[in-house]
Each structure stands twice: as structure tokens, then as C-alpha cells.
Amino acid sequence: MRSLILGGTKGLGQALAAESVRRMVTPIVVGRSAERARSDPGLAGCELVAADLSDPRALLSVMQPDWQDIGYVFWVAGIFLRKPLTHCTIEEVAAMTATHFTGPIGALTWFHHLMQNARPLADPPGQPYHLTVIASTSSWRMREHESVYCALKAAKAHLTRQYARELVADLPGSLVTLVNPGGIKTPDFWGATGQDIGAFMEPEALAKVIWNLVLLQTAPFAEIQILRGPDGSPRVEGGPRLPEQPF
Numbered sequence: 013m014r015s016l017i018l019g020g021t022k023g024l025g026q027a028l029a030a031e032s033v034r035r036m037v038t039p040i041v042v043g044r045s046a047e048r049a050r051s052d053p054g055l056a057g058c059e060l061v062a063a064d065l066s067d068p069r070a071l072l073s074v075m076q077p078d079w080q081d082i083g084y085v086f087w088v089a090g091i092f093l094r095k096p097l098t099h100c101t102i103e104e105v106a107a108m109t110a111t112h113f114t115g116p117i118g119a120l121t122w123f124h125h126l127m128q129n130a131r132p133l134a135d136p137p138g139q140p141y142h143l144t145v146i147a148s149t150s151s152w153r154m155r156e157h158e159s160v161y162c163a164l165k166a167a168k169a170h171l172t173r174q175y176a177r178e179l180v181a182d183l184p185g186s187l188v189t190l191v192n193p194g195g196i197k198t199p200d201f202w203g204a205t206g207q208d209i210g211a212f213m214e215p216e217a218l219a220k221v222i223w224n225l226v227l228l229q230t231a232p233f234a235e236i237q238i239l240r241g242p243d244g245s246p247r248v249e250g251g252p253r254l255p256e257q258p259f
Contacts, residue, residue, distance in 0.1 A: 014038045016082045018065055018119055019089025021045035023198035024146060027219035028086050030054035035223060037084060042071065042119075065089045066110035068118025075122060080130035080139055084226065085123065087145045087168075089116050094205050097159040105160055112164040117171070127183060140185035144226055145172040149194045149237060152253040166255070176233040189226055192253075193218060193238040193246075211244045221246045 014037060020029040021043035030052070032039040039058045046062035063070040091111050093104060120143075130139035150158065151165040169190055176188035195212035202209060218238060225236055225248070234250070241247040 013083040014040060014079075014081055015084040015086065016079070016123065017041045017043075017086045017088060018071075018116055019043050020086070021048065021060070022200050023088075024193070024196055024215045024218060025086070025088035026052065026055070027215035028088065028222065029058055030216070031219040031223050032084070033058055035227075040079065040082070042074070043089070064115075065119055066107065066115040068115050069122075070115065071119035072122045075126060077126075079123070079126060082123075082127075083141055085120070085141055085143045087116050087120065087143070090146075090201075092201050092203065092205070093161055094157050095160075096157050100160055108160050108164060112161075113167055113171075120175075124179070124182070136184055138183045140183040140187075142187040142189070142226060142229075143172075143175075143179060144189040144191060144222065145169070146222075147172070147190060147192050149192045149239065149253075151192055152255045154256045154258060173233070173235070180232045186232070187229055188233045189222075189229055190233075190235040191222055191225075191238060192236065194240045211240065213238070213240055213244055213246050218246050221248060 015032045017025050017029045017039050019025040020041035022045055029039040029041045033054065040061060041058055042061045042063050042065065044064050046060040050060055061074050063074050089111060091108060093108055127139045127141055131137055145168060147169040148165040150162045151169040155162050172188060172190045179186045179188060195209065196218060197209045197212040197214050221238060235252050237249040237253060239247045239249060
């Protein structure tokens with residue numbers, strides 16, 4: 013069995029891919045920086061696929077029929093933007109929306125069709141899979157000047173809840189995990205924001221926690237909050253959160 017990491021060439025996605033290797037689940041890592049990721053010894057033995065996940069059809073051009081043995085899918089892709097809404101350009105909003113939402117939705121749609129057509133003679137036909145979506149605590153928390161980012165994380169989280177019912181109905185035996193992590197120590201993600209990430213969670217520690225949760229899950233759907241402990245270590249809390257109020 014293999015895993016598919018959508019957005020696995022940097023940050024948490026790369027850590028999830030490396031953890032997949034350690035657990036002897038060979039990952040297929042898809043992202044724009046696939047060539048750069050080849051230098052990571054933790055990804056030795058995995059398949060690196062260069063594709064721009066902001067394009068809804070990107071996965072279709074690289075997907076292979078033998079991907080039908082994939083048992084775990086991680087949707088991780090994302091970029092960051094910290095600006096008041098009215099200071100954002102149309103191009104910035106479009107890029108954020110494509111990278112966080114519309115592009116990966118296209119990738120997931122094409123992959124789902126592939127799995128629906130697997131094992132056509134089985135009863136029921138198709139191959140179930142375990143989808144893990146990495147959203148954010150920003151899907152329910154208030155953040156300063158992050159309206160676009162938080163809105164897309166909230167959309168991603170609720171799409172996951174809705175899609176969970178469709179996936180389990182289409183391919184019985186499938187599972188869905190929605191993970192809302194807090195701040196992660198990934199310098200590339202935060203860019204030139206000046207954000208102090210010293211006390212943020214290490215992506216490698218977070219990846220271990222997420223894989224443990226995924227492998228132990230038996231219910232069709234689980235929503236998990238992973239918050240920062242006082243020492244920056246991951247602290248797991250189950251269940252959804254109500255959105256924080258602006259005033």
C-alpha cells in the first residue's frame with residue numbers, strides 16, 4: 013500500500029511524506045518543488061511528482077493506473093497571505109484560492125474517479141481510501157489581517173465534513189480525518205511576514221502525531237485539533253470548534 017501527499021515537497025507535507033517512509037508506506041509526493049525535495053534523505057525511495065496543484069487538472073496529467081493501490085491521501089497544499097482584505101489584489105486572492113481550494117479539489121476529484129474504477133468486479137466495486145485533510149485552527153480562530161487565509165481554511169474544513177459522507181457512500185470502508193493544527197515551524201511558509209515561529213510546533217513531531225491518529229482511526233470521520241502545548245509540543249483535542257467571534 014502507498015500514500016499520496018498533495019503538497020508534500022516542503023514543510024508539514026514533506027514531514028508527512030518522510031514519516032510515511034519510516035512507516036513503510038511508500039509515498040507519492042506531488043508538488044511544485046519536487047526537484048528540490050530530491051535532496052532530502054528522508055524521502056529516499058519515494059516517488060516525487062512535479063505538478064502545480066493550483067491547476068485543477070494538474071493531477072490528471074501525472075496520475076498513473078497503478079495508483080489504485082494508494083490507501084492514504086493527505087491534502088496539505090497551501091500558501092500564506094497576511095494582508096487586510098481590501099489591501100489584497102485580485103491576483104493574490106485568485107492564487108490563494110487556487111492553491112488552497114479549487115486546485116486540490118480538482119486533484120481529489122480525478123483521484124476519486126480513479127479509485128471508483130478500481131476493482132470493477134468487486135462487490136461493491138471500487139477501492140476505498142483514507143483521506144486526511146490538513147486545514148488549520150485558523151478555520152475557527154480570529155487572526156489579524158488574515159481574512160482570505162482563514163476563510164479558505166474554513167472552506168477547506170467544511171468541504172471535508174461534507175465530502176466525508178459522499179466518500180463513504182461511494183466507496184464503503186473509506187475514512188476521513190480532518191486535522192486543524194496550530195502554528196508550525198516552517199520558515200518557507202511564513203516568508204517575509206516577520207512571524208516569530210520559535211515556539212511553533214516542529215513539523216516532524218506533528219507528522220508523527222498525525223500518522224498515529226490516522227492509523228488508529230476506525231470511525232468513518234474524525235475531526236482533530238492539534239494545539240501548541242506550553243513547550244511547543246503538539247497537544248491533541250478531539251471534536252469541532254465553534255468559530256470565534258470578531259468582537
